[in-house]
Amino acid sequence: MKPGKALIAQGGGPTAVINQSLVGAVLQARSYGHIDAVYGALHGVRGIVDEEMIDLTYETNLNLERIAQIPSSALGSTRDKPDADYCKEIAKVLQAHDIRYFFYIGGNDSSDACRIVGNFAKESGYDLTAMHIPKTIDNDLMANDHTPGFPSAAKFVAGAFAGVNLDNRSLPGVYVGVVMGRHAGFLTAASAMARTFADDGPHLIYLPERTFDIDKFLGDVKSMYEKHGRCIIAVSEGIHDETGAPIITKLQEEVERDAHGNVQLSGTGALADLLVNEIKSKLGIKRVRGDTFGYLQRSFLGVVSEVDQKEAREAGQMAAIQAIGHGNSGTIAMKRVGNYAVDFQLARVEEVAALTKVMADEYITAEANDVTPAFCDYLRPLLGAAPLDAARLLSPKVSKILKA
Amino acid sequence: MKPGKALIAQGGGPTAVINQSLVGAVLQARSYGHIDAVYGALHGVRGIVDEEMIDLTYETNLNLERIAQIPSSALGSTRDKPDADYCKEIAKVLQAHDIRYFFYIGGNDSSDACRIVGNFAKESGYDLTAMHIPKTIDNDLMANDHTPGFPSAAKFVAGAFAGVNLDNRSLPGVYVGVVMGRHAGFLTAASAMARTFADDGPHLIYLPERTFDIDKFLGDVKSMYEKHGRCIIAVSEGIHDETGAPIITKLQEEVERDAHGNVQLSGTGALADLLVNEIKSKLGIKRVRGDTFGYLQRSFLGVVSEVDQKEAREAGQMAAIQAIGHGNSGTIAMKRVGNYAVDFQLARVEEVAALTKVMADEYITAEANDVTPAFCDYLRPLLGAAPLDAARLLSPKVSKILKA
Numbered sequence: 136m137k138p139g140k141a142l143i144a145q146g147g148g149p150t151a152v153i154n155q156s157l158v159g160a161v162l163q164a165r166s167y168g169h170i171d172a173v174y175g176a177l178h179g180v181r182g183i184v185d186e187e188m189i190d191l192t193y194e195t196n197l198n199l200e201r202i203a204q205i206p207s208s209a210l211g212s213t214r215d216k217p218d219a220d221y222c223k224e225i226a227k228v229l230q231a232h233d234i235r236y237f238f239y240i241g242g243n244d245s246s247d248a249c250r251i252v253g254n255f256a257k258e259s260g261y262d263l264t265a266m267h268i269p270k271t272i273d274n275d276l277m278a279n280d281h282t283p284g285f286p287s288a289a290k291f292v293a294g295a296f297a298g299v300n301l302d303n304r305s306l307p308g309v310y311v312g313v314v315m316g317r318h319a320g321f322l323t324a325a326s327a328m329a330r331t332f333a334d335d336g337p338h339l340i341y342l343p344e345r346t347f348d349i350d351k352f353l354g355d356v357k358s359m360y361e362k363h364g365r366c367i368i369a370v371s372e373g374i375h376d377e378t379g380a381p382i383i384t385k386l387q388e389e390v391e392r393d394a395h396g397n398v399q400l401s402g403t404g405a406l407a408d409l410l411v412n413e414i415k416s417k418l419g420i421k422r423v424r425g426d427t428f429g430y431l432q433r434s435f436l437g438v439v440s441e442v443d444q445k446e447a448r449e450a451g452q453m454a455a456i457q458a459i460g461h462g463n464s465g466t467i468a469m470k471r472v473g474n475y476a477v478d479f480q481l482a483r484v485e486e487v488a489a490l491t492k493v494m495a496d497e498y499i500t501a502e503a504n505d506v507t508p509a510f511c512d513y514l515r516p517l518l519g520a521a522p523l524d525a526a527r528l529l530s531p532k533v534s535k536i537l538k539a
Numbered sequence: 540m541k542p543g544k545a546l547i548a549q550g551g552g553p554t555a556v557i558n559q560s561l562v563g564a565v566l567q568a569r570s571y572g573h574i575d576a577v578y579g580a581l582h583g584v585r586g587i588v589d590e591e592m593i594d595l596t597y598e599t600n601l602n603l604e605r606i607a608q609i610p611s612s613a614l615g616s617t618r619d620k621p622d623a624d625y626c627k628e629i630a631k632v633l634q635a636h637d638i639r640y641f642f643y644i645g646g647n648d649s650s651d652a653c654r655i656v657g658n659f660a661k662e663s664g665y666d667l668t669a670m671h672i673p674k675t676i677d678n679d680l681m682a683n684d685h686t687p688g689f690p691s692a693a694k695f696v697a698g699a700f701a702g703v704n705l706d707n708r709s710l711p712g713v714y715v716g717v718v719m720g721r722h723a724g725f726l727t728a729a730s731a732m733a734r735t736f737a738d739d740g741p742h743l744i745y746l747p748e749r750t751f752d753i754d755k756f757l758g759d760v761k762s763m764y765e766k767h768g769r770c771i772i773a774v775s776e777g778i779h780d781e782t783g784a785p786i787i788t789k790l791q792e793e794v795e796r797d798a799h800g801n802v803q804l805s806g807t808g809a810l811a812d813l814l815v816n817e818i819k820s821k822l823g824i825k826r827v828r829g830d831t832f833g834y835l836q837r838s839f840l841g842v843v844s845e846v847d848q849k850e851a852r853e854a855g856q857m858a859a860i861q862a863i864g865h866g867n868s869g870t871i872a873m874k875r876v877g878n879y880a881v882d883f884q885l886a887r888v889e890e891v892a893a894l895t896k897v898m899a900d901e902y903i904t905a906e907a908n909d910v911t912p913a914f915c916d917y918l919r920p921l922l923g924a925a926p927l928d929a930a931r932l933l934s935p936k937v938s939k940i941l942k943a
């Protein structure tokens with residue numbers, strides 16, 4: 136095994152468990168005798184280029200275990216997407232510090248960055264082992280049954296809709312909840328786990344895997360409202376028309392784009408407000424409310440799936456074992472075994488880099504306004520223990536005397 | 540003690556613990572031999588007028604204990620505000636069913652309804668004991684140190700800002716979080732509990748107790764952003780200009796009002812979007828995001844203060860003891876004892892009915908953009924156990940080689 140230093144970084148949107156992967160990889164990396172030091176880059180690849188790194192070699196185990204529990208990226212993150220010049224800068228820093236093992240925790244964009252850096256090192260004859268560790272609340276990585284971060288965000292979304300369902304039963308009306316997810320609807324679909332009783336919401340679920348038609352939507356809402364006297368709707372922020380244009384752009388004059396060319400969808404309540412106004416004006420329903428769950432979905436302190444925590448830790452550990460223990464570059468792919476365990480396999484980073492997995496057809500109903508029981512079966516084991524039993528008062532009606 | 544039936548109802552916005560008060564009152568009421576039955580009105584006073592009631596006398600203790608755990612109003616709620624005619628209808632129903640004890644769990648509007656019903660019964664010579672049980676996430680009831688429902692909503696707000704603070708450290712920028720609260724800023728102020736380290740957000744807090752000036756606001760944000768390289772802002776939905784007009788009405792063409800004449804503030808992301816656009820356009824900061832916490836604050840399944848749960852239960856129990864055990868009408872007022880216990884005292888309903896408590900001057904800084912340590916001391920014991928230890932990586936910086 137080649138001696139040298141290991142470097143770890145976190146990229147893209149933070150999650151509730153990305154620090155579990157960080158801590159898993161750091162603790163495992165430190166256990167190998169041929170590792171001189173374990174560095175952490177601040178704010179992802181940006182910290183490498185800027186030579187902004189910290190030395191995690193003597194970070195106490197106690198503090199690492201605390202860090203593992205908190206949401207967000209403890210090293211800081213970035214949205215930078217390295218091009219060839221950027222990678223040249225990265226390679227220079229890695230070489231200057233004798234870094235021989237590079238770990239990048241992130242989603243499809245970060246795995247692509249990891250791939251580019253690995254290829255660039257190989258082309259320039261620098262012996263580097265580059266390993267991607269999966270993470271994304273969107274659950275949209277190819278080659279993975281699911282990804283760390285998604286189950287905890289899904290638990291938040293399910294808890295939000297379960298509470299909203301009860302609130303809306305107390306004061307009936309129409310409620311629109313907008314959930315994160317640009318191309319993949321997994322997180323929006325998780326709202327289905329809020330249901331226990333037959334008339335529980337969400338009553339309608341709209342995903343970016345299907346074209347969104349406003350007239351069809353209004354017809355669905357009208358029909359559910361007539362049936363239940365109320366209607367709760369889960370909508371992905373990424374819903375789009377038949378041309379692929381996000382519905383949110385129909386409203387906003389100026390559209391903000393990130394370094395990857397993506398339209399900004401989060402951090403604004405515009406989509407919920409647009410849909411609420413459509414329902415009020417076209418269906419004449421008075422009490423219509425919209426919430427946009429926003430950053431709370433990925434960062435809320437105290438809502439986490441214990442299954443997700445363990446798996447994120449294990450993904451980080453396995454990355455260190457494969458890279459430092461066995462000298463393998465690549466990515467760690469999570470494969471489901473039975474009902475339910477996970478096998479953490481080494482895979483080629485090209486299998487996930489810059490690719491997007493969306494929901495399988497079998498998870499979406501033909502009407503394109505709900506998910507199937509197969510999706511709920513898929514998601515259930517990831518969420519860990521339910522926070523509460525669902526319950527309703529069961530007492531009989533009192534016989535009327537005056538209005539009998 | 541006069542024999543007869545007891546009736547309980549829930550009014551106004553649901554909370555995480557309003558069912559604790561329901562269950563506390565029902566269990567205690569059922570223990571008295573002179574109570575023939577305990578009824579529950581569906582959807583507050585509306586259910587009385589419509590004679591829509593259920594008989595809770597034989598609801599199992601097991602199911603009641605499950606109900607106590609879930610957020611929202613298990614009996615359903617209403618925004619109806621009874622006038623004289625409405626009360627005449629209520630009195631007729633109470634008389635027809637021989638209801639001699641009436642409990643109404645709610646905020647200032649519901650306590651006023653309770654007062655009107657009680658007075659009307661007295662004037663018409665019907666022997667009725669009317670008892671109000673405090674509840675409101677706004678924490679704006681007079682005569683109370685604090686009110687059931689507020690601590691759990693405050694815990695949600697603190698957890699949200701603690702997570703957002705970590706998320707925003709990972710990917711720095713400006714973040715605006717809009718919190719419920721029309722006239723009283725207690726819930727927005729609870730965001731201060733998200734702080735541990737000196738540079739933790741929220742860095743600015745705006746309350747409806749003070750006039751909101753957009754230029755002062757932009758100056759504050761600019762200064763904090765320059766200091767920290769990021770800025771997290773907690774804003775009450777009720778912020779208003781010097782005329783008292785809500786800032787949100789500056790944007791919306793059509794304004795929705797409820798039966799009490801209040802402008803609709805919740806269920807829309809308009810205020811956050813307005814402030815975000817001001818910051819982007821006037822300060823030229825690129826990454827600016829806004830979230831509106833919305834209904835999740837009062838309904839999220841699984842976030843609750845165990846202190847709040849116990850106190851809500853006790854308020855319900857004490858209401859039954861005072862009304863059924865001692866024949867007293869009124870309200871239960873929560874008084875703080877030492878640091879920390881609560882004394883549940885009988886008080887006159889006129890002390891709380893239709894009145895609004897706002898934050899004391901000593902809880903708001905002179906700059907009107909933050910809360911004082913005294914407020915944090917006030918709030919701390921109400922929140923129960925912290926979900927997590929705060930933590931940061933403590934490792935030293937790596938010495939630069941290339942950019943030294």
